[in-house]
Amino acid sequence: MLEIKNLHASVDGKEILKGINLKVNAGEVHAIMGPNGSGKSTLAEVIAGQEEFEVGEGSILLEGEDLEELSPEERAHKGVFLSFQYPVEIPGVSVTNFMKTAINESRKAQGLEDMPANEMLKKIREKSEMLEIDRKFLSRSLNEGFSGGEKKRNEIFQMAMMEPKLAILDETDSGLDIDALRIVSNGVNKLRSKDNAIIVITHYQRLLEYIVPDFVHVLYNGKIVKSGTKELALELEEKGYDWLKEEAAV
């Protein structure tokens, strides 16, 4: 599904990613952990095509296709989805209208007609029920006045609507209370399939109790310094990151 080779990326001349290698197969869930400032969000945004970052060496392949020349919207059309750590507000644009536009733009890129209204409504109903979202919520302006938890739940709702091949969840657990965490995680688990892949970025092992990863990677100072199975997350919870920093320094 996704193959990242020796990826270097910098912003304003400062190198943040210093040679990332990562392979994610269809059907897998990978967790990326690491201390603040290690480059986790940068990695997510570089995959999504944020132009603020300059990609030096390396490549990102999605299903064998190099993404380098593709704009963020083209990557989205190919099935890349990013659940933002800080979702932005768009006043006056309802969640429903935003999703309708997003889905139809992707369909247009694939040479399809707009999704028929009844099909769209059915899908909205299904997915909002799955994430226990009140229908009234969907007519509110996108993220405007949403609580932290509502914003994150809305991101996962969008993921459910867009049905991406590769979803990157950037600290989706931050700002969620324990009930919301459970609902959101259940939603994500229902969206897992053998045909898609998910990358979960988090600080905490707690989320990984709900969304159980196949692999865990530790990102430190722009590099993946350790990879393992879900047990690695438990180890990190117990020991913190310092032992890894020392290991990486050697």
Next chain:
Amino acid sequence: MAYTEEELKKELETKEYEYGFYTDIESDTFPKGLNEDIVIAISKKKEEPDWMTKWRLEAFRAWKEMEEPEWANVKYQKPDFQNISYYSAPNKKPKYDSLDEVDPELLDTFKKLGISVDEQKKLAGVAVDIVMDSVSVATTFKKTLAEKGIIFCSISEAIKEHPELVKKYLGTVVPQRDNFYAALNSAVFSDGSFCYIPKGVRCPMELSTYFRINQAGTGQFERTLVIAEEGSYVSYLEGCTAPMRDENQLHAAVVELIALDNAEIKYSTVQNWFPGNKEGKGGVYNFVTKRGLCEKHAKISWTQVETGSAVTWKYPSCILKGDYSIGEFYSIAVTNNFQQADTGTKMVHLGKNTKSTIISKGISAGQSQNSYRGLVQVNSRAENARNFSQCDSLLMGNRCGAHTFPYIEVKNKSAQIEHEATTSKIGEDQIFYCNQRGIDTEKAIALIVNGFSKEVLNKLPMEFAVEAQKLLEISLEGSVG
């Protein structure tokens, strides 16, 4: 055959002109310049009664003593008023024989707006088949209106056919000497629309552009008079979303609305005059005076979407004279490239328990300047007057400007006035967020701008709203990047 200035002067100096001057003139366009003789000539050419000629002359005399206002936040080369021709007969001959001859860029815009082929022809000045749909639609419209006693015609026709109504109301809301441009308009107005809704009648349809483009061309000094008798209702749509390329650089229109007791007038405008090119060359100067008078329990709503013109100077206002009367102003003003807009409203509360609402949305892009200028005035006798104003500005890029000049004058302690203002910028993060969801940058901007303008777009009649939305997208095309 065109008259030279000398020849015309000579003609005007002779006595005969009072009797048959206009029939002698074969030319469709008057010589440049403005004086009393020209004003008289316009009136004669239009076969107006004496009282109308006198009224125009009074206006002209007032105008001569006035100075062009300079308080607006716009910079432009003042027009040379002696270098303008003040009368040009409606162009009877089509400019082109088929659409193939029309500027493809213009046609492209028509297509984007979803304008029908027949309308495209009309707008571009192409000869139109007599069987075109809208003609028959218009005929049906006219019949329905006549059955209800509604008068909807050109102001010239109204002066001739309904002089008692015109005489009674013309200039009662915007007096001849109201301001420099209104005085000029009063002296030389070429044509415009007249609408009269009888007592208790609810106009069964939007009096719309679709209808209007089948009327004769109205020219650069347009005059509109709408009278809603007691308990009547009318929704009036003015303008056109299609880009109007006009040779005339100066436009000075006057619109007067009269809403008698319990009447309601909804007046919606979409203005898309040529804004000049990307370097800021050319473009229309639009100096408009629009005002409505509300008697008891009457209501006037102005809704406007302004995307065109190089310079816009426009303040649709309400005089809330009657107790319990209501004034509303909903506006979207878009400026791009080098456009300048100074627009807003005046709400003058005279009656008791009067209410006004102002929602203004300014969108600036390119190197444009967009100003909101509003006055809320509560007079000493206006007990319990209420006003709510909201002025939001949206900036795109770093080279444009948004300005807000709210004036509040309150002379009655029971008044409640609220004013809210915000300024925001379309953020890179908003664009990236949309991009990430598969929405390209142009579409993302359209989405954000439509969201920003939603409260005002919602006030437009359905069909108009859809067109206006498309127009916003087109106006801002290529404004980021």
